[in-house]
Structure formats: C-alpha cells, structure tokens
Amino acid sequence: NAGVTQTPKFRILKIGQSMTLQCTQDMNHNYMYWYRQDPGMGLKLIYYSVGAGITDKGEVPNGYNVSRSTTEDFPLRLELAAPSQTSVYFCASSYPAGVLKETQYFGPGTRLLVL
Amino acid sequence: RKEVEQDPGPFNVPEGATVAFNCTYSNSASQSFFWYRQDCRKEPKLLMSVYSSGNEDGRFTAQLNRASQYISLLIRDSKLSDSATYLCVSLIKAAGNKLTFGGGTRVLVKP
Numbered sequence: 001n002a003g004v005t006q007t008p009k010f011r012i013l014k015i016g017q018s019m020t021l022q023c024t025q026d027m028n029h030n031y032m033y034w035y036r037q038d039p040g041m042g043l044k045l046i047y048y049s050v051g052a053g054i055t056d057k058g059e060v061p062n063g064y065n066v067s068r069s070t071t072e073d074f075p076l077r078l079e080l081a082a083p084s085q086t087s088v089y090f091c092a093s094s095y096p097a098g099v100l101k102e103t104q105y106f107g108p109g110t111r112l113l114v115l
Numbered sequence: 116r117k118e119v120e121q122d123p124g125p126f127n128v129p130e131g132a133t134v135a136f137n138c139t140y141s142n143s144a145s146q147s148f149f150w151y152r153q154d155c156r157k158e159p160k161l162l163m164s165v166y167s168s169g170n171e172d173g174r175f176t177a178q179l180n181r182a183s184q185y186i187s188l189l190i191r192d193s194k195l196s197d198s199a200t201y202l203c204v205s206l207i208k209a210a211g212n213k214l215t216f217g218g219g220t221r222v223l224v225k226p
Contacts, residue, residue: 042216106158
C-alpha cells in the first residue's frame with residue numbers, strides 16, 4: 001500500500017493564480033481531511049469528508065474548495081491564491097468513527113509559496 | 116484560548132535523560148487523545164494513543180487526567196533520534212473524527 005500520496009511536493013504560485021492539490025489514499029478509508037500548517041504552528045483543519053459526495057468545512061475553509069467524487073481522491077482547490085495561503089498542506093485519511101482504529105494517516109505534504 | 120495548548124519548548128535534553136511535558140485541552144467533549152511525532156519538514160506520525168489508565172510503549176509513557184484536562188508524555192532514556200516536535204491531539208468522534216492539534220512541543224536531545 002502506498003498509503004496517502006500528495007502531489008505536487010512543492011509549488012510556487014503568483015497572487016491570483018489557481019491550482020489543485022491532489023490527494024489519494026489506497027487504504028479504503030471513508031474519512032479524508034485537509035490541513036494546513038504554518039511555520040511553528042499546529043495543524044488547522046480546512047475541509048473534511050466522511051465519504052464520497054460528502055464534504056464539510058473545518059476551521060479555516062475560506063479561499064479553498066474541495067470535492068469527493070471517489071473514496072480514493074480528495075483534491076483541494078485554491079481559486080485565487082493569496083500570500084496568506086503560503087503554508088504546508090497535509091492530506092490525511094482514517095477509518096470511520098466508531099471503528100477502533102481512529103488513527104489518521106498523513107500524506108507527505110505539499111509546500112506552497114504564494115508570491 | 117486555544118483548544119489544545121502546549122509549551123512550545125524547546126526542551127533541551129541530555130542523551131539518556133528523562134523528559135516530560137504536558138498538554139492541556141479545553142473542550143470537555145474530547146473523547147480520545149493522541150501524541151503525534153513530527154520531524155522537521157515531514158508529516159505527523161502517530162506515536163501513541165492515550166488511554167485513561169495511562170499507557171506505556173517502550174520508553175514512552177502517556178497519561179490522561181480528565182479531571183484536570185491534561186495529557187502528559189514522558190520519554191525515558193532519551194535518544195538523539197527522539198529529537199522532534201511532539202504534537203498533542205484531541206479527537207471528537209461526532210462529525211467526522213475531527214482532530215484538534217496543539218502547536219507542538221519541540222524536543223532536542225543532545226549528546
């Protein structure tokens with residue numbers, strides 16, 4: 001199993017550009033998440049999904065959009081990049097609530113720099 | 116007030132020594148707790164879950180105090196490879212297993 005994979009690893013965007021951060025998991029997890037981590041800070045939840053076709057906002061959703069058309073994929077879209085979106089983005093997945101394995105598995109992250 | 120608070124450190128620890136640090140949480144609805152380890156420029160990885168009775172995994176011991184709403188992590192016989200940031204995490208199962216992360220405690224183990 002590859003686990004959670006993210007692409008790209010690193011990207012530089014100009015202000016106002018758009019991009020999609022890709023996330024795929026091969027563990028058949030229902031739940032998937034997007035976090036951002038600013039330097040020296042903890043992770044903040046952007047969006048999450050409890051299954052295909054279902055998404056919900058996290059703590060910091062403004063400026064982002066997500067979709068979940070399949071169990072495996074959970075892309076994150078930035079429509080109008082702003083310098084405040086410079087961060088490291090982590091995708092994660094987990095088993096559903098109530099299952100013993102509550103651990104979230106993280107992808108390696110995407111480093112985004114907006115200039 | 117942050118939902119999960121940690122001393123950012125760094126905790127400078129001589130190799131072989133014991134280090135302990137706490138994390139406090141404010142949301143009494145938090146049901147499960149975890150310690151994640153994060154190396155520089157890497158993704159967080161689960162170190163251990165925290166159970167009410169306390170649990171031990173090798174040189175690592177975690178404890179939960181629900182009355183005072185804090186979680187602790189103790190590392191015995193510190194190794195150079197223990198140098199990392201340790202993230203305290205709470206989970207609320209309702210609405211998607213949402214994790215709330217503390218800002219992390221940085222530990223530096225030195226020879």
